[in-house]
Amino acid sequence: MDAKKLLEALGSVTTVSGFEERGHGQVKEILAPYFDEIAPAGVAGLACISRCGKENAPLVLIDGHLDEIGLIVTDIKDDGLLTVGSLGGIDRRTLTGERFIVHANEPLFAVTVKKPYCMMNGNEQRKTPSMDDLRLFTGKTKEELTALGVKVGTTIGYEKNYFSLSDDLFFGPSLDNAAAAVAGTLAVEQLKGKERGCDIALLLSSQEESFGAGFKTGAFSLDPDEIFVVDVDLGNTPETDKNKTVTVGEGPSVALSVQTDRAMTRSVIDVAKAKEIPCQPILNVKSTGTNASAVPFLMGGIPCAVVSIPLKYMHTPAEGISMKDLENTGKLLAAYIEERYGVKEAE
């Protein structure tokens, strides 16, 4: 399995936060070869199930949110330019001169425009443009846009361009959180052909970037026994605090937090050590900033650990990860599941 190809394929599907169902068909098609069944779960989520073949087997849930940050049309101006709002925490410092796709009846290329920098006064130059300062320009007139189905509420996503800067470093939009779906799939692939005593559900949940509705409802409908929340973690760069970040290329991060289960988290780290899989424990004392925030309130209480792929430039069109980290995330999930639910050969 080519992880890079799978990542690019999944990243390229349009799953703007709150509008994930639009991408369900494509995601199903891409992941069908790796799972026994794929079905809707909870609010706009997809559950990709890998069965162990045993009855009443426990279920390990691997959550990887499906949604990506994007924009939404708030008005079509008389000159055909679109005003937009953000879906999820888009970084406005990256919106100047950016290409997007408007999800009309046919995909429309659009470019952000704003008051030219050289026309701004000093105060304007020092401020990041607000969403109100930006317009999206498609070249079409208002009438043409309306005829193409563009209206208030139409979603807009990044143009999906992926690139490598080395064999290992891979960049592009929406790796948050396509990387998690790939990690989960890699784990299932690693476990193929090995006898185990648990089913695995990769939950591609909705709305992590906005309201979190997908994880809570998806997990409820699957009723898991253990949960891995797989997300991306802040990778350090110049200007970032070492204590608040992890290093891209040094393995998946494992969150140490009151939101997660201490014993499960410990055993994840122990497995990593035993199997010599690099991993980076990171303190997220009160909050992991992931779907795990909902776990303490979930049903009757379920053990949960957070394992993340280090990622630089989060919420920009050039998010960057190490492919080695991604593979090691898959390995670590598989190793934990094998350690805990694997059936040892009789001696």
Place this chain on the structure above:
Amino acid sequence: MKKEFFDLLKSLSELFGPTGCEGRVADLIEASLEGIPCKRDAVGNLIVHLEGKGKKILVTAPMDEAGYMITDIDDKGYVRFEKTGNADNGCFAGKRLTLGNEKELISAVGGVKVLHLAGGEAGDTPATDKLFAETGLAAEELKKKLEKSDFAALEGSLSTLPGGYLVGKALESRALCALMIEAIKEMSGKDEAERNDLYFVFTVKEKAGMSTASAAAYTIRPEEAYLLGFAPANDFDGVDEHLKGARLGEGVVLALKDRRVLYFDSPLTERALGMAKEQGIPAYGADMASCGDLSAGALHLVGAGIPCASLRLPCRNPETNRVIVKENDLENTLSLLCALI
């Protein structure tokens, strides 16, 4: 638009040529001139002289794009910068960049402190000393190819949008180069006896405010000069008319004044507007007060003074990786320039 012109514009737009490193652009322009003689002056300007019996006229267009100079490469391979012109730091993070010098070109991606840790800083345009880039190369390898004082520019490819729009990087200078190449080709076909004595100068370092055109003007001493430049457009629905600047698709802009020059007294500007009217070429005068780093600032004071007119191409998003221009504006600018010279 003719395919040849689009292809020329595409190649020019996509070339790496930030302020101070314009050699590749000059080389391509020289090749595009298909044998029309040209020479480089001491500062790197590319000059074409078409001899004629008429007036001595200078036409200029800038070759450089907004860029940065490399100020440091750290031990992890992260690169730091200083602006060489008036680049918008709001158009850097999350963008693909090219780092390079006269020999090397290396792909990179621009970065800034991640949003989730930026706090209040996220509302500010990043200061240049907070920006950085990475290439995927280890510091040692990178330092073999690049050093302090080399350059960086945004990367981007030229594309079209419906309605006759072109989108690409550096169009606010390279589109002008393409137009000047077309004008040279057209004028070179004319009989010397019928022609003015024409000097065309493709200039370097314009965005740093260096006005290298004045060096050329000092040597040439033209009787009059036409400077090709860009006119920033803020022509969106809802913006007050007097704040819109240039308007895409409504013709050539004749700058009435800019930050450094008052053109009001120039009979040349009046002549240009009159010529446009006579020939049916859409053109209008506009206050370009916001945008004055044009060669004219120094050029009009060369020697005893040189009468200048500034022909400007309307641009949205000037000096970003996605400059937007309109085809009919390009055509009209070329027509007016050719009519004037």
